[in-house]
Every structure is written in C-alpha cells, then in structure tokens.
C-alpha cells in the first residue's frame with residue numbers, strides 16, 4: 001500500500017487551537033501525520049521541548065494516525081529520513097504567504113521530491129499566533145478559546161514559576 005506520510009513542522013511554543021485545527025484537517029487527508037517540533041538552539045522558547053511535546057501528545061491522542069516527534073537540522077533531511085512525501089503548513093492570511101512560499105520553494109530546491117501542502121485553518125483562527133497568545137497571557141488578557149484548556153493551564157503554571165524580571 002502507498003502510505004502518504006506528511007510532516008507538520010513548527011515551533012508550537014505553545015500549541016494553539018489554530019495548530020490543532022490544521023492537525024485535524026491534515027489527519028483527514030494524509031494516512032500518517034508527524035507533528036515535528038523544531039529543536040532550535042537559537043530561539044529562546046517559553047516551553048521546553050519536552051513540555052511542548054507532552055502538551056501536543058496529549059492533545060493529538062484522539063487521532064490514531066498522528067504522532068509527535070522532535071527534529072533538528074534541515075527539515076528536508078528529516079522528512080527524507082522519515083520517508084515523508086509532503087510537508088504540511090498552514091496559511092492564515094496573505095501576510096503568511098511570502099514567507100511560506102520562500103520556505104516551500106527553498107525546500108523544493110533542496111529536495112525536489114518533497115511537496116509542501118498548504119491548508120487554511122478555520123477563519124476563527126486566522127489572526128491567531130503563538131507569539132500573540134504569549135503576549136496576551138503575559139499582560140493579563142484572556143486566551144480562552146485560542147488555546148486548548150491544557151495549554152492555558154500550563155501557561156498559568158509557567159508564568160507563576162518564572163522569575164518576576166522575565167515576566
């Protein structure tokens with residue numbers, strides 16, 4: 001059988017309902033979907049890889065064809081190692097398009113066998129981003145409905161454990 005495996009890569013710091021929406025859509029068109037968290041030493045994430053992985057694993061447990069992994073290095077190399085045929089990325093608005101197109105074309109140049117598939121999340125999530133979620137939460141705003149309850153609870157825990165000067 002020709003199983004189509006796709007990679008959904010990202011930082012997921014933290015996972016939002018927009019990511020989950022895309023995972024659900026992707027799980028319906030690909031036989032296997034690997035949600036791959038980038039281990040990027042240059043970034044200064046709020047949540048550690050294992051925290052992000054744990055949250056994602058809990059939230060995708062109801063999708064039997066979705067699993068979570070951590071990757072480093074070039075996405076195309078990781079995708080080839082996993083025998084994936086496609087990379088799944090979400091496009092929320094025109095503003096995402098330029099960056100996503102550049103990445104997709106560069107990935108195609110590096111590995112012509114790998115296709116990038118773009119999907120649109122539900123309109124309700126078209127203005128949602130992990131960066132804004134963190135900013136809103138840090139400044140005391142409500143992120144209800146924007147992230148899963150589990151993530152909201154983890155944000156609460158994270159911000160109570162952070163030293164005052166980094167809040």
Ligand code: PNS
Nearest residue numbers: 009010011012038073074075103106107
């Ligand atoms: O959620 P993000 O931060 O928008 O995800 C970006 C990600 C992880 C997809 C991108 O940075 C990536 O693929 N990094 C791996 C390194 C790589 O392959 N770089 C060349 C991209 S053309």
